[in-house]
Amino acid sequence: MGDEIGFDDLGPLKVIHVHEPSVGLKAILVVDNVATGPSIGGLRMAEDVSAAECARLARAMTMKNAAAGLPHGGGKSVMFGDPKMPRDAKEARIRAFACSLRYEHGYIFGPDLGTDEGCMAWVNDEIGRAVGLPREFGGIPLDQIGATAWGLTHAVEVALEYCDFSLDGARVVIQGFGAVGMHAARFLGERGAVLVGASDSRGAVYDEAGLGVAELIALKTAGKSVIDSPAGEKRERDAAIDMECEIWIPAARPDVIDARNVRRLNAKLVAQGANIPVTREAEDYLHKHNVLCIPDFIANAGGVICGAMEFHGATEGAAMNAVAEKITRNTREVLESARRDGKTPRAAALELATRRVRRAMDNRRWSLF
Ligand code: NAD
Numbered sequence: 550m551g552d553e554i555g556f557d558d559l560g561p562l563k564v565i566h567v568h569e570p571s572v573g574l575k576a577i578l579v580v581d582n583v584a585t586g587p588s589i590g591g592l593r594m595a596e597d598v599s600a601a602e603c604a605r606l607a608r609a610m611t612m613k614n615a616a617a618g619l620p621h622g623g624g625k626s627v628m629f630g631d632p633k634m635p636r637d638a639k640e641a642r643i644r645a646f647a648c649s650l651r652y653e654h655g656y657i658f659g660p661d662l663g664t665d666e667g668c669m670a671w672v673n674d675e676i677g678r679a680v681g682l683p684r685e686f687g688g689i690p691l692d693q694i695g696a697t698a699w700g701l702t703h704a705v706e707v708a709l710e711y712c713d714f715s716l717d718g719a720r721v722v723i724q725g726f727g728a729v730g731m732h733a734a735r736f737l738g739e740r741g742a743v744l745v746g747a748s749d750s751r752g753a754v755y756d757e758a759g760l761g762v763a764e765l766i767a768l769k770t771a772g773k774s775v776i777d778s779p780a781g782e783k784r785e786r787d788a789a790i791d792m793e794c795e796i797w798i799p800a801a802r803p804d805v806i807d808a809r810n811v812r813r814l815n816a817k818l819v820a821q822g823a824n825i826p827v828t829r830e831a832e833d834y835l836h837k838h839n840v841l842c843i844p845d846f847i848a849n850a851g852g853v854i855c856g857a858m859e860f861h862g863a864t865e866g867a868a869m870n871a872v873a874e875k876i877t878r879n880t881r882e883v884l885e886s887a888r889r890d891g892k893t894p895r896a897a898a899l900e901l902a903t904r905r906v907r908r909a910m911d912n913r914r915w916s917l918f
Contacts, residue, residue, distance in 0.1 A: 554579075554604040559611065559906060560623075561604055562917040567649045572641040574649075576628040581607035582917065583655045584909035585615055588624030589680060589857060591661025592643075592668065598627035609824070610853070613846040615909075616883075616902040617875050619857045624656045632663030643668050647675040654678070659856050666690070680856035689865050691855040695732025697822065699869055700851025700876040702736040704843045705796060705820050707880040711841055711888065712795075712818055715741075720757075720794040722746035722816070725801025726765060726775050729822040729849070733798055734762045742796065748789035750801075752776035755784055755792055790814060799826035806831045814840065821845040829895075836893045844895040846902070847883055850876060 554564060560581040567576045577600050580588050590610040593603075603625050611623025628646060632639070643664070650656060658672045658679040665681075666688060672679040673686060682688030691697065709716060719742045723730040726747045734744045743759040751774040754760060760781050768777050776783045790806070793815040799805055800822035806814065811831040819835065819842045821827065827835070827842060835842050851872040858868035879901070887897040910916050 554600055558916070559608070559903070559910075560917060561607060562655070563653075564600065564604070565650070565653070566600075567646060569645045569649065572645045573630070573638070574628070574642045574645045575630075576626060576642075576646045576649075577603050578626040578650060578653065578656060579603045579607040579624060580653070580655050581623040581625075582611045582906055582910075583622040583624075584906055584913060584917075585622050586620035587655050587657055588622040589614060589619070589657045589659055589853060589860070590623055590625040591659045592626045592628060592646075592664045592672075593661040594628045594630055594632040594639075594663030596629065596631055598629060600627075603627045609846060611906060612899065612902040613850050613853060614857075615905040616846055616879055616898055617850040617854050617857075618879065618905070619854065619875075621657070621857055622655070622906075625661075626650075626656070626658065628663075639668070640671055643671050644675050647672040647679075651676045657860060659853070680860045682859070687859065687862070689855055689859045689863075689868050691852050692728035694865065694869070695728070695736065696855035696869065696872055697729045697849050697851040698732030698736055700854065700872045701729070701733050701798070701820055701822050701848050702740070703873050703876045704848040704880040705737065705818065706740075707877055708818055708820065708841055708843050708884060710881075711884050714795050714817060717741035718743060719796055720745045721796045721798065722789055722792045722794040723798045723800055724748050724789040724805065724826075725799065725823065726769055727800060730798065730800035731762075731766045731769055733800065733820075733822060735766065737796070738762045745794055746789055746792035747775045748786055748801075749775050750786065752786050753784040753789045753792075754778055754781040755788070756781035796820060799823045802826070804828055808834070811835065816840060819843070821848050824849065832893060832895055841884075842894055843880060844883070844898045847876070847879055847894070847898050850879075 607625040660681040669679040797816035806827040808830040
């Protein structure tokens with residue numbers, strides 16, 4: 550991918566490069582679109598980030614926030630550097646970056662790869678504009694309570710109205726048994742589904758009679774792998790793709806299903822917990838073969854909905870209710886429109902989000918700022 554930023558009539562509104570040599574800070578903010586409200590998006594820290602990646606992620610947030618019906622636009626920030634650098638150095642950079650953006654009221658920081666709630670506490674301390682804060686500062690620990698998986702579970706429940714099986718006894722396979730994956734296994738299990746396969750970066754485990762969700766969660770919480778479980782057959786990591794099931798949940802990495810391996814999937818419903826886990830080509834293939842795919846930015850919006858609710862001072866309970874309500878409504882709207890117009894759920898979701906952004910833009914004096 551080149552490092553060109555694509556501009557179109559939706560954005561980006563602003564691209565800001567920040568440099569402060571005294572602390573080794575090099576970072577970029579892209580505010581894509583603020584028509585629906587100040588943008589919310591994560592701060593990603595990695596050695597190989599780029600302006601183009603930042604812009605792409607900022608647009609994805611515009612779509613996700615609009616689709617979720619939040620009063621927030623899309624933005625994203627990236628910081629160059631190893632996220633595992635000494636704490637003092639990381640803190641100095643993050644505090645400096647936050648200060649450099651203190652007047653950028655159109656951007657609210659959130660955690661992303663390489664940053665966590667502690668980093669958001671530093672940002673909040675400097676400029677008072679961050680979500681995903683520790684509990685002491687009114688934060689809602691979304692990974693601990695499984696906000697994204699809670700949303701995903703509601704998306705699955707709606708999608709079942711468009712499938713020929715019920716949740717009771719449905720076999721589930723989860724690729725990536727992490728914060729999203731393990732809570733999804735828990736919530737779906739509570740509703741009668743059976744986890745038959747799970748994987749993480751070290752390998753996969755399978756049991757057609759069902760795996761013990763609580764045991765696997767205990768292993769992962771203790772820093773171990775799903776393959777350390779005494780139960781189930783151990784398989785290599787990517788074998789999770791071939792495991793026969795009704796519901797397949799990618800909750801690990803981008804682009805794990807592509808044109809080359811999509812034929813291996815043996816599922817009826819793919820609920821996308823990860824961001825862009827299925828390439829467009831593979832999604833089109835699944836659509837043609839009657840495998841329903843709930844697009845990532847509809848199914849996994851629980852985290853950002855929870856963050857937005859936190860920003861507006863909501864309690865944990867109110868935030869979880871908002872996640873359930875918004876994702877249920879949006880999934881139904883998207884799947885209904887996809888069925889009615891014979892298009893893919895992703896095409897329907899993009900149309901829905903774009904329509905909301907354009908409607909908001911129509912009410913503004915300037916289209917972007
Ligand atoms: P996490 O780090 O807690 O868990 C990821 C899990 O995937 C880990 O168990 C890891 O071992 C495993 N994994 C890594 N590479 C793998 C591979 N190639 N095959 C199988 N397993 C692999 O991360 P998370 O917070 O659960 O996020 C998972 C995905 O969901 C990411 O794509 C993230 O961007 C997306 N997402 C997360 C949230 C959230 O609220 N946490 C919200 C929206 C989207």
